Amino acid sequence: MLLETVRESVLAGNGPVTPSAVAAAVQASGKLLGTAGALAAAESINAELNGLGPLQQLAHDPSVTDIFVNGPDSVWMDRGQGLERSSVQFDSEGQIRALAARLVSAGGRRLDDGSPCVDVRLKGGYRVHAVLAPISTSGTLLSIRIRREETFTMAELREGGMFNEHIEALLHAIVERRLSFLISGATGSGKTTLLSTMLGLSHPSERLVLIEDAAELNPVHPHVVALESRHGNLEGGGALDLGELVRQALRMRPDRLIVGECRGAEVRELLTALNTGHTGGGGTIHANTAEAVPARLTALGALAGLNAEAVKLQVSSALDVVIHVERTPLGRKVGSIGVLTESLDGQRVVTALRWGPEGLVRGPAWPDLNARLSASSPREEDTTAWCLPVGFDAPTMIGYE
Structure with missing residues (x-):
């Protein structure tokens, strides 16, 4: 799998996980993706390693202020007109938990059975709240509020x-x-x-x-x-x-x-x-x-x-x-x-x-x-x-x- 190959290649290096490092790892993978495919793959993998994973595409929409993950096939967003169901899906509950743990870790805290409810603020204006099972009866829950730099007059x-x-x-x-x-x-x-x-x-x-x-x-x-x-x-x-x-x-x-x-x-x-x-x-x-x-x-x-x-x-x-x-x-x-x-x-x-x-x-x-x-x-x-x-x-x- 391309993601696993690139992840192993990037994490094996001594430097930080930067977009350029991800792009280089994608190119070195030997996969024939074409220019557009390579750019899309690099962006997706960079989001998986550094950003919000599958949710990154929602965060790129400037009208989105909140993202909620209730399950692999239950992702919601708020664009100012109330909650809307998103087409974004996760492969499994494990993928949601892994993303939640990584985001919380990036905020200097830990998410595990000893600390199942955590709220952190991340660079980029993200405020992340995560809840693990069995506190959540439906699996890992993620609530992400996005601070937009734009100020209205x-x-x-x-x-x-x-x-x-x-x-x-x-x-x-x-x-x-x-x-x-x-x-x-x-x-x-x-x-x-x-x-x-x-x-x-x-x-x-x-x-x-x-x-x-x-x-x-x-x-x-x-x-x-x-x-x-x-x-x-x-x-x-x-x-x-x-x-x-x-x-x-x-x-x-x-x-x-x-x-x-x-x-x-x-x-x-x-x-x-x-x-x-x-x-x-x-x-x-x-x-x-x-x-x-x-x-x-x-x-x-x-x-x-x-x-x-x-x-x-x-x-x-x-x-x-x-x-x-x-x-x-x-x-x-x-x-x-x-x-x-x-x-x-x-x-x-x-x-x-x-x-x-x-x-x-x-x-x-x-x-x-x-x-x-x-x-x-x-x-x-x-x-x-x-x-x-x-x-x-x-x-x-x-x-x-």
Whole structure:
């Protein structure tokens, strides 16, 4: 078999497994493949030795953001319109396990019976999660998220249908007026994409410190510092969690402190930072609706040893706005913008703007949001008053609740 012959030839050498070494081994194999066949074979074998194996062809599609392997004949991908079944297939369960073990090993960790669930980040922007049987009842599972270097502008997101010109103006204002915000939504709804684009609106003189479990944010901005958490090594030492990184970031004089995704006890440090003068920061959070965000924050606060009342007090003065993004049959969309408020029923996210069947609708929290925007300014030298964008009062374009 050509793959086995080339693999043995390349691995027998002392140098690194490079594309040129693979191409030379293919040529030296003596197989009569022709120019096109030799190039295709070299690319396929290089993917098998260095890349994602049979999945590499999916990764070459710039629209693919996620790849899922559930079995030899069950490979799925996401190109922004929901999950689609791919025509890619593996020869066997063993081939999937071998690929998973190699990818995890490349990330400095091990995948075996003693460590059957592993998450690693690889060069090239791949975040790989692997699960072995019997933890997985259907064999080896692979989930690969691909970080694309391309960053969209607000205009491009608007043209793609994520929001209209009214919400675009409001998102600009939220950043410019330094309101602290969270972007909520389900997995794959576009939270990170929107956050990265919004951060690019920050003033060039500001210092952005980004804290992530796996680096995905790439805002177009001249002064960005990124910190990434680290798993323990094979002996379990050397781990750095997000909470510790937030504490370190506070010593780096950030103008905006961003936690890519609030998913654990680090929410305590983030809320503390936003309450001590670091306005204009925020991050993303998993939630099915904007209204579910207070309960999610309470649950995350409990992981940090905070009771519900302590979380409530922290959140009430730390966060201003919740921007909720949704996945629709037509793509990703900003579904609503809400304000965190107090009520007799406890802490709530009250709608300021939302999309309804009749179009964009102003909710009961619109006056509160407008007041917060009017009371804030991005920099001391900026005295420009916040004004409603043209068209916000047009009843044919925006309804009322």
